[in-house]
Amino acid sequence: MPKGEGRLVAQNKKARHDYAIEETFEAGIVLQGTEIKSVRNARVNLKDAYARVDRGEVFLHNMHISPYEQGNRYNHDPLRTRKLLLHKKQISKLIGETKEAGYSIVPLKMYIKDGYAKVLIGVAKGKKKYDKREDLKRKEAKRDVERAFKERQR
Template identity: 55%
Template sequence: MAKEQGRKVIAQNKKARHDYAIDDTYEAGMVLQGTEVKSLREGRASLVDGFVDIDRDEAWLHGVHIPEYLNGTWTNHAARRKRKLLLHREEIEKIERRVSEKGYTVIPLTLYFKDGRAKVEIGLAKGKKSWDKRHAIAERTAKREAEQAVGRRLKGMSD
């Protein structure tokens, strides 16, 4: 079998970028069972309720739903079990220091295969307030309207 190349996205946590201000991102490997990998290759996973916890200098991914493999037998995995993340010690220590500050949390952003290996992109995030969300939406709208106005101007149309 040929070795996979590139990046194949399995699941994204789109709501995370809306609800949190992402400061740093890290790429981490995951310790998975065989049926979990097969289920991921089918493109089935959900990051919605996921979060990362640091326990005794190890990073653990909680709440990520990888459904049972349909053709699995008694060796199937639990859908919402905690999974160990593979990070360098310096990265774990840096994340742990930042999480100990008020308001920071670590959430999974994207689950993907990179060169045949399952990876998760985690983000060090701080929760947004409702006025932050409204401000971000207003900025996006203003930018879109400005680009449309420039486009109309280039086409020779009047405002």
């Protein structure tokens, strides 16, 4: 199964706009109690989330998982820091790549694969304003070409 295949729960569309993604990793995520029920109901927001390596472990910060409606007192803190599950080789690779200036770890999407919640994280370098504009121009030009090609076939 290729990376990112499964039932999509949440996607960070802004990440691909703001960052140039160098490499991606699939990571498991440690959830508490009712969090998995909220994840299955797609009540997740990855917009401002980021990952950080701390003492040889990777943690996801600022990811919002809404409290489960029927969870009452067993509900969790929506913005708590969650641990990501990766192999040691992957973590050491992440440490090496993020030591370079300008690189960070950004969650791209969250999905359910074989009953487990997974997060696709990417090693990313921030784009400059002119890079973002260039990408938008390229995307628009591609759309125009496809539109013209479609009209030509009719």
